[in-house]
Amino acid sequence: xxxxxxxxxxxxxxxxxxxxxxxxxxxxxxxxxxxxxxxxxxxxxxxxxxxxxxxxxxxxxxxxxxxxxxxxxxxxxxxxxxxxxxxxxxxxxxxxxxxxxxxxxxxxxxxxxxxxxxxxx
Amino acid sequence: xxxxxxxxxxxxxxxxxxxxxxxxxxxxxxxxxxxxxxxxxxxxxxxxxxxxxxxxxxxxxxxxxxxxxxxxxxxxxxxxxxxxxxxxxxxxxxxxxxxxxxxxxxxxxxxxxxxxxxxxxxxxxxxxxxxxxxxxxxxxxxxxxxxxxxxxxxxxxxxxxxxxxxxxxxxxxxxxxxxxxxxxxxxxxxxxxxxxxxxxxxxxxxxxxxxxxxxxxxxxxxxxxxxxxxxxxxxxxxxxxxxxxxxxxxxxxxxxxxxxxxxxxxxxxxxxxxxxxxxxxxxxxxxxxxxxxxxxxxxxxxxxxxxxxxxxxxxxxxxxxxxxxxxxxxxxxxxxxxxxxxxxxxxxxxxxxxxxxxxxxxxx
Numbered sequence: 001x002x003x004x005x006x007x008x009x010x011x012x013x014x015x016x017x018x019x020x021x022x023x024x025x026x027x028x029x030x031x032x033x034x035x036x037x038x039x040x041x042x043x044x045x046x047x048x049x050x051x052x053x054x055x056x057x058x059x060x061x062x063x064x065x066x067x068x069x070x071x072x073x074x075x076x077x078x079x080x081x082x083x084x085x086x087x088x089x090x091x092x093x094x095x096x097x098x099x100x101x102x103x104x105x106x107x108x109x110x111x112x113x114x115x116x117x118x119x120x121x
Numbered sequence: 122x123x124x125x126x127x128x129x130x131x132x133x134x135x136x137x138x139x140x141x142x143x144x145x146x147x148x149x150x151x152x153x154x155x156x157x158x159x160x161x162x163x164x165x166x167x168x169x170x171x172x173x174x175x176x177x178x179x180x181x182x183x184x185x186x187x188x189x190x191x192x193x194x195x196x197x198x199x200x201x202x203x204x205x206x207x208x209x210x211x212x213x214x215x216x217x218x219x220x221x222x223x224x225x226x227x228x229x230x231x232x233x234x235x236x237x238x239x240x241x242x243x244x245x246x247x248x249x250x251x252x253x254x255x256x257x258x259x260x261x262x263x264x265x266x267x268x269x270x271x272x273x274x275x276x277x278x279x280x281x282x283x284x285x286x287x288x289x290x291x292x293x294x295x296x297x298x299x300x301x302x303x304x305x306x307x308x309x310x311x312x313x314x315x316x317x318x319x320x321x322x323x324x325x326x327x328x329x330x331x332x333x334x335x336x337x338x339x340x341x342x343x344x345x346x347x348x349x350x351x352x353x354x355x356x357x358x359x360x361x362x363x364x365x366x367x368x369x370x371x372x373x374x375x376x377x378x379x380x381x382x383x384x385x386x387x388x389x390x391x392x393x394x395x396x397x398x399x400x401x402x403x404x405x406x407x408x409x410x411x412x413x414x415x416x417x418x419x420x421x422x423x424x425x426x427x428x429x430x431x432x433x434x435x436x437x438x439x440x441x442x443x444x445x446x447x448x449x450x451x452x453x454x455x456x457x458x459x460x461x462x463x464x465x466x467x468x469x470x471x472x473x474x475x476x477x478x479x480x481x482x483x484x485x
Contacts, residue, residue, distance in 0.1 A: 001248045088250035089200055090258060111247045
């Protein structure tokens with residue numbers, strides 16, 4: 001199955017890190033990504049620009065409404081993601097727990113629907 | 122937790138009889154003697170275990186024991202909401218219908234049906250595996266499964282008592298203990314539930330029936346015996362844990378004379394492994410029984426559990442025993458204001474009334 005691991009964390013926390021600390025964090029992410037690749041579990045993964053660069057789009061009655069900012073103004077924001085291949089939720093949870101951001105933020109694990117349809121069928 | 126609440130009330134000290142310091146040691150010695158006898162009957166025991174495993178299998182002929190174990194772990198997966206774990210376990214492992222589960226939890230049937238459907242959908246869609254978890258995950262998952270079973274038992278333990286939930290939790294607990302014979306906490310939980318449940322008939326009533334007021338002739342000797350056997354087996358594995366400690370405490374409460382110092386010590390051990398204000402409250406009550414109400418009060422005053430009526434009712438009782446009736450009455454009133462269950466309310470009101478009818482302090 002494929003799982004999306006959504007990395008939510010406080011941007012303030014990230015910005016408060018020194019350059020050296022941010023460097024360590026990037027290195028930790030690099031190591032984690034490599035571990036995923038080594039196991040053939042990596043499908044995709046990226047860091048997102050800050051929520052202040054987000055634009056929100058809705059269409060209502062045929063009209064496109066565009067607003068500045070993220071979907072929801074919350075303390076923790078979606079900051080990045082991994083799309084992984086895992087055998088079960090347990091395995092996905094184990095990968096999620098190894099994401100460096102899990103130590104200070106929150107990882108949301110979401111299975112992809114196409115895959116679950118296969119399992120159901 | 123519900124159970125710990127009820128227990129704290131039941132263990133409520135009143136008469137201040139000092140326990141026999143050596144009782145636990147005697148129990149251990151007695152158990153050792155039983156051990157020796159039992160070793161001589163190892164063959165019988167193996168036959169009994171086998172018979173029990175077979176009996177369990179007959180209940181569900183088309184699943185192997187391992188599959189039943191996998192089913193328990195799937196239903197108790199921590200990715201499911203706790204109420205969903207409970208409902209699913211009762212339905213899928215316990216064989217209850219959705220209507221029965223709904224009735225047991227006083228939830229409308231459509232609500233329960235929807236909860237079950239949602240849980241099963243999540244198992245499928247999220248890829249919750251149907252298996253006995255691998256070794257590195259097993260300790261956490263056993264804890265989760267045991268917690269779910271204990272939750273079912275507590276829901277049935279009341280007050281009021283709901284027989285079908287108690288029976289089902291015990292059946293599942295024993296099943297888990299048979300399927301995982303080397304897991305001391307599984308044995309410990311089964312023992313704990315049996316030892317609590319042995320007093321089921323003595324606990325029924327319009328008001329809360331305190332342990333000390335219970336008619337011990339209503340206690341079920343078969344359940345006590347089975348609970349103690351399972352506890353002995355758990356203790357022999359020499360890996361103590363919270364359920365075994367609680368079972369040991371429950372076992373001591375079923376002795377003719379309560380060994381409060383030993384109970385206080387076991388609560389201390391429990392608090393060290395699994396700290397919680399409720400355990401501290403129980404410990405304070407046991408200490409009050411062992412060393413006097415002042416010692417208990419001192420511990421209770423350190424507990425940080427605002428708005429919890431049992432803290433107030435326990436304080437009230439200790440103050441009453443110290444003859445500080447006015448303070449006691451105020452604490453009973455505080456406990457009553459915190460919305461306890463109906464049976465507990467009746468009990469607390471009676472206590473308050475009798476206190477007000479008292480002309481002068483009576484020392485305990």
